[in-house]
Amino acid sequence: MHLYVNxxxxxxxxxxxxxxxxxxxxxxxxxxTFKKNNFLDAIEKFLKKQNLKPENLTGMxxxxxxxxxxxxxxxxxxxxxxxxxxxxxxxxxxxxxxPKEEKLFWNFLKKKIDIRKQKxxxxxxxxRDPNITVMKK
Numbered sequence: 051m052h053l054y055v056n057x058x059x060x061x062x063x064x065x066x067x068x069x070x071x072x073x074x075x076x077x078x079x080x081x082x083t084f085k086k087n088n089f090l091d092a093i094e095k096f097l098k099k100q101n102l103k104p105e106n107l108t109g110m111x112x113x114x115x116x117x118x119x120x121x122x123x124x125x126x127x128x129x130x131x132x133x134x135x136x137x138x139x140x141x142x143x144x145x146x147x148x149p150k151e152e153k154l155f156w157n158f159l160k161k162k163i164d165i166r167k168q169k170x171x172x173x174x175x176x177x178r179d180p181n182i183t184v185m186k187k
Contacts, residue, residue, distance in 0.1 A: 051102060052109040052163055053093070053132075057125030058117030058145040063089060065096050070108075072160055076100060077152075089124060093132075104132065110140040111162055116177025117145055126174040134171070142172040 051074070054066035061081065068075040080092050097104060112129035115122045133140035141162055149155050 051106055052111060053107050054111045054159060055125050055129050056113040057121045058113050058115060060118065063092065065093065067100055068159060070163065072156060075156060089128060104136055107136055107138055109138050109163060111143055111159060112140060112172060113145050113148065114142045114172050115145060115175035119176055122174045122176055126172060130171050140172055144175065
């Protein structure tokens with residue numbers, strides 16, 4: 051099974067699981083909140099709901115940007131850590147190349163795993179230089 055991770059949207063995180071033959075596939079959207087460990091918990095719950103463990107993953111696809119700095123950084127960091135720890139390949143995608151229509155989405159992912167470059171680290175693409183400021187109260 052492959053895990054797809056997209057944290058680049060401002061309002062939600064998108065996770066998907068799919069098999070090589072696309073016989074088994076599931077996609078969820080999780081509204082973004084600013085709770086500690088929410089993203090890791092979401093991945094764990096999603097895998098458990100599908101009766102999978104992280105060890106069952108054979109590859110990952112991660113959207114590396116563009117998007118807001120913190121969102122992109124979080125998604126890419128978690129995907130890189132999982133890929134390294136589980137010793138599975140990871141593929142990078144750009145947010146603006148992902149189809150919105152469901153059928154096109156799954157066909158796009160299938161194509162990406164067929165032609166992926168096997169990596170263990172991907173670099174984020176923020177779309178611009180980071181603009182880090184002091185948090186407003």
